[in-house]
Amino acid sequence: MTTNQPLRVAVLGAGPGGYPAAFLAAEKGLDVTLIDTEPNPGGVCLYRGCIPSKALLHVANVVNDAREASELGVTFAEPTIDVDKVRIWKDDVVAKLTGGLGQLSRARKVKYVRGRGRFSGPNSIRVSNDGELSEVNFDYAIVATGSQPAIPGPLRINSDRVWDSTAALELREVPGSLLIIGGGYIGLEMASVYAAMGSKVSVVEMTGSLLPGVDPDLVQVLANRIKHKLHELLLNTTVASIAEDPSGGVTVELTAVDKNETRVFDRVLIAVGRRPNTADLGLENTKVTINQRGFIETDHQRRSGEATIFAIGDVAGEPMLAHKATHEGRVAVETIAGEPAAWEPAAIPAVVFTDPEIAWCGMTEQQARTQGIDVEVTKYPWTASGRALTMARQDGFTKLIIEPRTTRILGMAVVGHGAGELIAEGVLAVEMGACVEDLQRSIHPHPTLSETVMESAETFYNTSPHYIARRR
Secondary structure, three states: OOOOOOOEEEEEOOOOOHHHHHHHHHHOOOEEEEEEOOOOOOHHHHHHOHHHHHHHHHHHHHHHHHHHHHHHOOOOOOOOOOHHHHHHHHHHHHHHHHHHHHHHHHHOOOEEEEOEEEEEEOOEEEEEEOOEEEEEEOOEEEEOOOEEEOOOHHHOOOOOOEEOHHHHHOOOOOOOEEEEEOOOHHHHHHHHHHHHOOOEEEEEOOOOOOOOOOOHHHHHHHHHHHOOOOOEEEOOEEEEEEEEOOOOOEEEEEEEOOOEEEEEEOEEEEOOOEEEOOOOOOHHHOOOOEOOOOOEOOOOOOEOOOOOEEEOHHHHOOOOOHHHHHHHHHHHHHHHOOOOOOOOOOOOOEEEOOOOEEEEEEOOHHHHHHOOOOOEEEEEEHHHOHHHHHOOOOOOEEEEEEOOOOOEEEEEEEEEOOHHHHHHHHHHHHHOOOEHHHHHHOOOOOOOOOHHHHHHHHHHHOOOOOOOOOOO
């Protein structure tokens, strides 16, 4: 008589895709090994990304709120920032979260192997840690190794005066002047942090707008507010070269249509995007295939070209978002466990955690126009929101993208204070196939910003009690 042994699952990478996948697999009774270079689970998101950046953004928002409170009749002294104390607090937040995940890992009886893993074949991973080698054999593996900052060749120099996002989040110092290359979400979030802390921040973006690819009406609200906090915003401008300057700063050659100039900044942050961590994983020892952009090719269940290996998160394609990785991990684990599962989301939310925040899900207005899809767009301005006015944060709006014939919600976007919290309602609406009337007739609490979702549906019918929209 033989006993059925549980399937052995190895998860390579313990970020927001890897550790939830490992924990879920353990809950399903599988024999799980989680492999990562850090002492505890968390990955880039917790150690060098989402969490430390949001901690620093919270500090920036507190500073800005204190400075702007005088408009409400409350005056504070100019905030004094103890950079060392801020750094310690930020690192403590990271330590608490990653330490807690370590405890959860042990409680779920997940075997945690610290080290760098490389596939030695379709059923084995060789782990190296300080020269010591170990072998992890598996029936199935999930690759969740994440991504890292991308640095273009001409801007790649060996200097501690030139930062990537990881270095910026370490908060080593607050430079007198800081040039941020890249007007995307990482660049603007870091611009918000360092500007609040006292740096003269300049942002250079090669296109004609911040946040390329995001609906222009959303970006405009952010641009109107952030430009007063920046020292300089240089659009349609590229950086031809950078080099260390004898003064202790960085010499930067800026190129625009009408001028070329050389400037010196104390520090430079390169924030032009991220690239997947698919190199040096030993994938050549398997049938896993990587596309031209460096992503592992997968099917609708996140299975790679090697039947025993799955890939999730940043290594499996865009959007490179933590919550996308988590849900892909669920699909992979359910597939391994023999359950019906497929990766087919209708709406993956995206949030830019600037001030104001920008969030969207489903189809965007820009995508609809580009693809020639007939949609109707309805907006509710926050100047008509009682809650927004009581917070002195009426600089925003809530927007719905609607299929005209069925009035089904195809997408939603919000720009304003707390937009990242509001977008979840849009995700649910899109995933459930809700129509405008569903949002209109769902009772929302008053006075809240969530009412703007209901009111945006009201504007579709021009029945909002607080805003007169165009006549339908």
